Amino acid sequence: xxxxxxxxxxxxxxxxxxxxxxxxxxxxxxxxxxxxxxxxxxxxxxxxxxxxxxxxxxxxxxxxxxxxxxxxxxxxxxxxxxxxxxxxxxxxxxxxxxxxxxxxxxxxxxxxxxxxxxxxxxxxxxxxxxxxxx
Amino acid sequence: xxxxxxxxxxxxxxxxxxxxxxxxxxxxxxxxxxxxxxxxxxxxxxxxxxxxxxxxxxxxxxxxxxxxxxxxxxxxxxxxxxxxxxxxxxxxxxxxxxxxxxxxxxx
Numbered sequence: 001x002x003x004x005x006x007x008x009x010x011x012x013x014x015x016x017x018x019x020x021x022x023x024x025x026x027x028x029x030x031x032x033x034x035x036x037x038x039x040x041x042x043x044x045x046x047x048x049x050x051x052x053x054x055x056x057x058x059x060x061x062x063x064x065x066x067x068x069x070x071x072x073x074x075x076x077x078x079x080x081x082x083x084x085x086x087x088x089x090x091x092x093x094x095x096x097x098x099x100x101x102x103x104x105x106x107x108x109x110x111x112x113x114x115x116x117x118x119x120x121x122x123x124x125x126x127x128x129x130x131x132x133x134x
Numbered sequence: 135x136x137x138x139x140x141x142x143x144x145x146x147x148x149x150x151x152x153x154x155x156x157x158x159x160x161x162x163x164x165x166x167x168x169x170x171x172x173x174x175x176x177x178x179x180x181x182x183x184x185x186x187x188x189x190x191x192x193x194x195x196x197x198x199x200x201x202x203x204x205x206x207x208x209x210x211x212x213x214x215x216x217x218x219x220x221x222x223x224x225x226x227x228x229x230x231x232x233x234x235x236x237x238x239x240x241x
Binding site for chain 1: 188189190191193194196197200201
């Protein structure tokens with residue numbers, strides 16, 4: 001099977017709608033097909049990977065831990081919109097420190113999250129074969 | 135609805151409530167599949183439970199194989215070894231014994 005470049009765009013916050021968890025499930029399933037997968041977090045989507053999420057008072061499963069598993073699935077390109085962070089008063093330090101182990105570099109832990117401008121992001125998007133928006 | 139030692143299971147034999155899990159339930163499920171759980175089985179079952187606790191998902195077989203090899207030695211990090219322990223699939227059967235839901239993406 002030829003490898004295609006898939007990008008999953010995440011635009012909504014984690015809870016309140018099913019978009020975030022559905023996107024994450026699709027990403028994990030797609031990972032089994034060994035495609036080139038990247039994720040983008042735009043608008044309220046940046047809240048999906050914010051550190052210190054607590055769902056106790058809304059009675060929902062806190063699935064934010066699952067983003068830490070993405071590295072195991074060879075998903076290590078997580079682009080975050082710099083503008084979206086700034087509009088919400090957030091910085092890169094508010095995000096979960098998501099990492100992957102680089103097989104070609106003696107399993108060194110490397111960061112998966114990359115904050116990019118919207119201009120850079122649109123360039124990355126135009127380079128994809130498939131973009132799926134959630 | 136079917137049950138194992140009083141714990142409710144779904145039509146495929148997976149626990150409905152993850153908190154119902156006990157070692158005895160795992161042993162009983164294994165016995166129904168004609169398997170006696172060895173230390174090697176428990177290594178995998180405990181690994182699956184810890185993985186779920188940490189990431190809130192059951193790992194895909196590819197991820198499980200790699201991680202088992204890393205933790206328990208290269209000779210165990212292959213699907214032949216894992217299938218010798220869990221003939222119906224380390225993901226599907228292993229996760230069932232471990233009291234976890236069916237792995238995401240597992241058909």
